[in-house]
Amino acid sequence: MREAGLTIEDLDGIAYSMGPGLGPCLRVGGVVARTLALKHNKPLIPVNHAIGHIELGCLLTRAKDPLVLLISGGHTMVVAFAGGMWRVLGETLDLTLGQLLDQVGRYAGFASPCGMRIEEAARRSRHYLELPYTMKGNDVSFSGILTSAKRLIDTGKKFDDVCFSVQETAFAVTAEVTERALAFTAKKELMAVGGVAANRRLAEMLTTMAKRHSASVRIVPIRFSGDCGAQIAWTGLLSLRAGITIPVEDSIIRQSWRLDSVHASWRDGAG
Amino acid sequence: MKLIYRGAEADLLLGAWAGEKAIHKVRKPLPYRLEALDRAIRSHRTLHEANMIHSARSAGVRTPYLYFVNPTSALIVMEYIEGERMKTVLELAPDDIVISLCRRFGEDVAAMHTAGIMHGDITTSNVIVRDSELVFIDFGLSLHSAKLEDHAVDLRLIKETLNGAHSRIASVAFGALLDGYKVKVGEARLDATKRKLSEIEGRGRYAKVE
Incomplete structure (x- = not known):
């Protein structure tokens, strides 16, 4: 606010992440938001964290009606807008991509987040070790990759080779379900958002894939791709314009609030 | 042959087989996938799909008739379904x-x-x-x-x-x-x-x- 030359009195409302996420973290944000809203008599606006990623991504990449690949520590989902809601066309059945990379890294003794370190290690190898490639319907599963990768590390395989193989397998299966959703929905924009969207090998795979379907690829810039306040603020603004607020006494947090249960009434075609 | 559908995994081409209208299903290499991984997945899925189409038909479900299968080139030629x-x-x-x-x-x-x-x-x-x-x-x-x-x-x-x-x-x-x-x-x-x-x-x- 100092940078923008504003005071709290200039704000139209206080938006906060109501979920999904870890309870203690959400609760801290909730307490601060409620306090500010009450103290300054501003409306309180509940925002779904995952939708926050998507709406901020749309603003920054100017995507109008994209197929969205949401890839972070908390999500691995393929999502598109239809009939008033963001709908899930495929998702992970167990670990997220972010968790997979972090857990492989931590197993090898690094501190998370490990995405960057794994990407660097993978770039030093071209030696592929076989890992399970698991798709169920349009959903993916990464737990088999993690178990096998740990076993490879235990048997003394080079860490660079393990990272290369994990990336090649996990990203290819992710790109494949995304491609299936792209073919199915015939969307002309593909947007990748979330912390893992920063990975250059994944971006390269998505770009090659989207070209086959003449879809443009929008990768949300690193600074705003991971968790940030702007995603909540922007989606809060969109929600407020559509008249979405919540009384303080109802403003609980929801750890398991799925994005496909939110009526996105601020979007065109939401009715 | 005419491309009638570009799927995520395979292209469907409309052609002929022994004088009948036929679909040629080709699992094309996915250029974003590592070559060794890609080749193994495509040939495995081709052979497997042919077997499963046959099994489903035996179970009384309508599926296209199979005319020709080649796992190495990841090709299945099958009946064209009007509809x-x-x-x-x-x-x-x-x-x-x-x-x-x-x-x-x-x-x-x-x-x-x-x-x-x-x-x-x-x-x-x-x-x-x-x-x-x-x-x-x-x-x-x-x-x-x-x-x-x-x-x-x-x-x-x-x-x-x-x-x-x-x-x-x-x-x-x-x-x-x-x-x-x-x-x-x-x-x-x-x-x-x-x-x-x-x-x-x-x-x-x-x-x-x-």
């Missing part, structure tokens, strides 16, 4: 037609499951409506499985597809499908499958925890 994709039909059809088609859909899925076949990729794009019959295509992800879990995963994909692409009629359509499914598998198995389905949904990330 519309179920996805298109559902978008335009009045509710009573939607209900009867989905009921039929449920019966056919149940026939496969009863024979121990999981289709693995039942979206409304992979069913062709020919007259009043449903013809199942794309067995690339199918499995021999009698597991409740796998059958419930099939139903879950159908539910996801209906919610995603046919949201207006999704609940009616899925209800009719379960009715048809029950006819073939019986009430007890349907209930068990439905329970498994909610269990799977509950396993999803951030699923409702009530």
